[in-house]
Amino acid sequence: AxxxxxxxxxxxxxxxxxxxxxxxxxxxxxxxxxxxxxxxxxxxxxxxxxxxxxxxxxxxxxxxxxxxxxxxxxxxDTRLRDASRAGLTPSQFDGRSRGVIAYRALLKHLLAQNAVAQVA
Structure with missing residues (x-):
């Protein structure tokens, strides 16, 4: 798939x-x-x-x-925009920005959902 x-x-x-x-x-x-x-x-x-x-x-x-x-x-989060302009990933530019923290939480959620789906 x-x-x-x-x-x-x-x-x-x-x-x-x-x-x-x-x-x-x-x-x-x-x-x-x-x-x-x-x-x-x-x-x-x-x-x-x-x-x-x-x-x-x-x-x-x-x-x-x-x-x-x-x-x-x-x-x-303007830090995400600033990272793009600087040619860096948001995590490299400012790993503690609100946007990066939110994306990390999303990734954690998606990985947990995927783990549940694999068990079922």
């Missing part, structure tokens, strides 16, 4: 949720043609807790996709 699971990053903005709806619909069609459904994880990104738009969108995502959404989020 080309992939065992999908990670779907979604900006915490209204239009991104609309795009996600279409992607999930397409994924449902693909899964109907497979012997085993391809699991997916929705990852909220560019979350800014200072804005009502981000807060509201995160709430909508969690309500609409309770089984597949990662309960964390990747925050807006």
């Amino acid at each position: 080309a992939s065992q699971q999908l990670v779907i990053p979604v900006q915490t903005e209204y239009l991104a949720v609309k795009g996600l709806e279409r992607m999930v619909s397409t994924l449902s069609m693909v899964n109907r043609s497979r012997k085993q459904a391809l699991p997916y994880h929705i990852v909220p990104t560019l979350f800014d807790r200072r804005t009502q738009a981000s807060m509201g969108t995160l709430r909508v995502l969690r309500d609409a996709y309770p089984e597949t959404i990662w309960q964390g989020y990747i925050p807006v």
Whole structure:
């Protein structure tokens, strides 16, 4: 198989949720043609807790996709952008930035999910 699971990053903005709806619909069609459904994880990104738009969108995502959404989020973090500009990985640039910490938590979650799936 080309992939065992999908990670779907979604900006915490209204239009991104609309795009996600279409992607999930397409994924449902693909899964109907497979012997085993391809699991997916929705990852909220560019979350800014200072804005009502981000807060509201995160709430909508969690309500609409309770089984597949990662309960964390990747925050807006200028250090990620700065790392790219410097030609470094975010971990090399600032391993203690909020974004790097969030990505590490996501990786830990995905690895744990994968371990559970292999046991089952």
